[in-house]
């Protein structure tokens with residue numbers, strides 16, 4: 381079974397049907413007030429812009445942890461090329477995508493609901509995840525190792541007659557060779573890592589520990605990039621593209637296309653975040669919540685689907701280097717923000733917990749702490 385077939389069916393398989401109380405509302409939920417953080421203004425060092433960015437981010441992160449980044453300095457053309465690379469990957473035949481199939485317990489690779497570890501409340505989506513680190517070839521070499529060095533262009537390996545859409549895609553494919561895609565993804569990850577470090581400066585200022593504190597902690601980050609593809613769904617109100625969860629990672633930088641579907645749970649109800657091609661949607665993850673000793677919050681979010689159009693989003697998940705100890709800075713604790721809410725941990729332990737023992741939800745961090753406390757120390 382694959383989405384290319386079931387996306388046209390009037391009735392979706394039962395494993396994709398969510399319980400009534402978890403379903404999306406037929407009418408669009410109210411928009412969430414997500415403040416625009418002027419990253420360029422902050423970076424300029426202008427005192428008013430710095431104070432403004434720190435104040436807005438502080439308010440948002442104490443409340444729900446979601447904000448938008450504007451004037452972020454990332455070239456619109458680079459973002460467009462990543463969306464095109466995303467289209468190219470997901471338009472490949474299933475057998476080609478499966479060359480990058482995610483292995484059990486691993487967070488990297490291609491995953492569709494048909495190949496995952498769960499059998500109910502399945503997400504209506506396909507994803508491709510890969511690692512990013514300071515190693516300048518990591519992304520490119522991942523692609524050559526999994527999908528092959530000699531790919532001329534994504535998606536050309538098919539016998540199906542070309543539709544107008546496919547014709548257009550093939551034209552794009554002609555322009556964007558596979559090599560081009562790999563390079564674009566590498567370049568985008570590098571840009572996102574840089575943006576994250578700047579956001580960490582804002583967060584350091586807003587928490588009163590100085591611009592370098594969290595920035596330095598995330599230098600050399602070993603992060604995760606994910607391409608999300610949500611096919612149209614003929615029973616969209618019964619399905620979810622991504623189920624409700626908080627991100628276990630530190631910071632998420634998301635760019636969504638113009639279709640819309642991201643929702644955030646604030647004040648006991650769902651809110652939407654409308655697409656804005658010029659802005660990134662950013663949210664605090666569990667690991668940063670622990671680093672800030674719970675002052676800044678991660679928040680439950682999900683992606684809904686629709687029956688008319690496919691949707692894409694691209695997410696960069698900032699994660700610390702694997703041997704860094706996640707522990708709130710002493711300076712933060714000594715400002716009266718005691719007692720400690722979470723024990724020290726290293727990111728790979730939380731990642732393993734979410735990959736092998738727990739399906740990420742609202743309580744991931746608490747469940748992880750309980751698991752840590754119950755696991756014998758070596």
Ligand SMILES: O=C(O)CCC(=O)C(=O)O
Pocket residue numbers: 606608622627634636641642681682683692693695
């Ligand atoms: O596609 C979206 O808007 C949200 C994606 C998301 O939450 C995720 O990939 O963890």
